[in-house]
Amino acid sequence: MMNVLCRLRPCSKSAIVRNFSLTSSCLQDQSCKLLVIGGGTGGCTIAAKFAKRLKKGSVIVLEPSSDHYYQPLFTLVGAGVTTVEATRRDAKSVLPSNATWIQDSAECIDPEKCVVKTAGGREIQYEYVVIAAGLKYDYDKVPGLREALDDKQSRVSTIYSPQYCEKTWADIKSFKGGEAVFTYPDTPIKCPGAPQKIAYMADSYFGKTNIRSRCNITYNTFMPVIFGVKKYADALMKVVAERRINVNYKTVLKEVRADKREAVFFNTDDRSKLTTVPYDMLHVTPPMSTPGFLSSSxxxxxxxxxxxxxxxxxxxxxxxxxxLGDCTTTPNSKTAAAIAKQSQVLEQNLLSSMSGGQPLRQYDGYGACPIVTAYGKCILAEFLYDGVPRETMPINQARESTLAYYMKRDLFPFLYWNFMLKGNYHGPEFVRKIINPFAK
Ligand SMILES: Cc1cc2nc3c(=O)[nH]c(=O)nc-3n(C[C@H](O)[C@H](O)[C@H](O)COP(=O)(O)OP(=O)(O)OC[C@H]3O[C@@H](n4cnc5c(N)ncnc54)[C@H](O)[C@@H]3O)c2cc1C
Incomplete structure (x- = not known):
């Protein structure tokens, strides 16, 4: 498998070296002290930290995309609060200038030889590698889904992609009543709260525009519970009851029949038990998996x-x-909030490895999920491994709060662009020690 995947091809002209520290335009073979695979949330954050610490030219970031998105805001794009353009920056403007950005993607990795081969035909030799390649969307696992997403009239969308999240807003805005169906797939996903957040925002919008009594909202989730942390699950059960949102557990989207506006679901207890439901708007959270170079390595x-x-x-x-980030086996909630904390632990442990020591710092599983429940309302879930709540503010964060909504909308993006991607934000632990010192 490795041999087939790792066949070396000539350096492609389409793969560009954005090289801030080297001058050659197309280097077949390169080597570095630290290779970072993926320049999204985790990769950019870790590259910034090490570009400051190591000599110029020691860090290479392998990242194919020229756009960097602040993905947590996609939910509010879907709810019409902001635009997709407001969530985007040029990758060049956020990647550290002291590192070498190679605009190419990893095709395979040989950890014995410490070499990565790229789609553009390069070989990159590394001493250390950090893999932060995120998750890809497997639209084709659901027959009919990709075609329905690409069809502007289909009323099928997803907030998970910058390509489709404005379509969600178009569908919500033009909804005149009927069946609004929201889904959660049977794979690990990034931000496990987002599939229900967008259902709450749709409910809130339908209420504001006085059409709620004509709408039936259904949330079909693979999960056996509404949320993985009991404290917040209890609060969310009250939200769905008050808002009259139907929740079907262990129910997974199998097929989209856009021509008939029907969605087919299976039950995880008995996969042969299929239910076909009509929809007037369908919001899909697609199945996800790690990029091929990683899953086959x-x-x-x-x-x-x-x-x-x-x-x-x-x-x-x-x-x-x-x-770090979404592509690892760590059993935390896959969020940018988790990466803030992970990046600090990884930095210290990798520095220790680089100087011949052992990795002693431990990640506690911290993750956060600001669950917007309406325009101006949010439950700010914060927790550690095993679903143990770890709240920053000295209030019960399971209650819907306006402050948490504006933190999600304004404060977190500010911290992300100005501190986290520059390697200077590690989550709210410092603030928690000051404002909520008795938090367990
Ligand atoms: C709709 C939505 C709502 C969310 N809400 C929240 C929230 O409220 N709070 C929160 O904290 N988090 C939230 N998140 C989750 C958060 O955005 C992600 O967990 C985080 O961005 C993941 O970072 P990452 O570095 O692991 O992956 P990414 O940021 O996705 O980066 C992975 C990078 O790897 C690159 N890559 C892929 N394949 C290769 C390859 N072969 N070679 C080289 N590079 C490759 C990609 O181009 C990409 O740039 C949300 C996400 C979405 C989509």
Missing amino acids: PLSDDTGYLDVDKFTLQHRKHPNVYG
């Missing part, structure tokens, strides 16, 4: 995720490999 476990120690973020077999 010896670095992944049998689920295709990067197999790291959940505390140290170091690979279980290869000590010069670390990972």
Whole structure:
């Protein structure tokens, strides 16, 4: 498998070296102290930290996209609060100028030889590698879904992609009543709260525009519970009851029949038990998986995720490999909030590895999920591994709050662009110690 995947091809002209520290325009082979695969939330944050610490030219970031999105705001794009353009920056403007950006993608990795081969035909030799390649969307696993998303009239959308999240707003805005159906797939996903957040925002909009009594809102989720942390699940059960939102558990989208405006679901207890429901708007959270170079590499476990120690973020077999973000096996909620904390632990542990020591810092599983429940309302879920709540503010954060809504809308994006991507934000622990010192 490796040999087939790793066939070296000539350097492609389409793959561009955005090289801030080297002058050659197309280098076939390169080497570096630290290679960062993926320049999204996790990759950009870690590259910024090490570009400051290591000599110029020591860090290479391998990232194919010229756009960087602040994805947590896609939910509010879907609700018409902001635009997709407001969530975007040029990758060049956020990646650290002291690192070398290669605009290309990893095609395979050989951890024994410490080499990555790229789609553009390069070989990159590394001493250490951090893998932060995120998740890809498997639209084609649901027959009819891709075609329905691409059809402007289909009334099928997803907030998960910058390509389609404005379509969600168009569908909500033009909804005149009927069946509004929201889904959650049977794979791990980024931001597990987002599939229901957009259902709450749709409910809120239908209420504001006085059509709610003509709408039936249904949330079909693979999960057996509404949310993985009991404290917030209890609060959300009250929200769905008050708002008259139907919730079907263990119910997964199998097919979209856009021509008939029908969606087919299966039940996870009995996959042959199918239910066909009509929709007037369908919001889909697509199935997700790790990029192919990772799932087919010896670095992944049998689920295709990067197999790291959940505390140290170091690979279980290869000590010069670390990972963070959505593509790893760590059982936390896959959020940017988690990455803020992970980046600090990874930085300290990788520095220790680089100087011949052991990785001693431990990630506690911190993640946060601001669950917008209406325009101007939000439940700010914060928790550690095993669903243990760890709240920053000295109030009960399971209650809907206006402050939390504006934190999600304004404060978190500000912290992201101005501090986190520059390697200077590690989550709210410092603030918590001051304003909520008795938090357990
Ligand atoms: C709708 C939505 C709502 C969300 N809401 C929240 C929220 O409220 N709060 C919160 O904290 N988080 C939220 N998140 C989750 C958060 O955005 C992600 O968890 C985070 O961005 C993941 O970062 P990452 O670095 O792991 O992956 P990404 O930021 O996705 O970056 C992965 C990068 O790897 C690159 N890549 C892929 N394949 C390759 C390859 N072969 N070679 C090289 N590079 C490659 C990609 O181009 C990409 O740039 C939300 C996400 C979405 C989509």
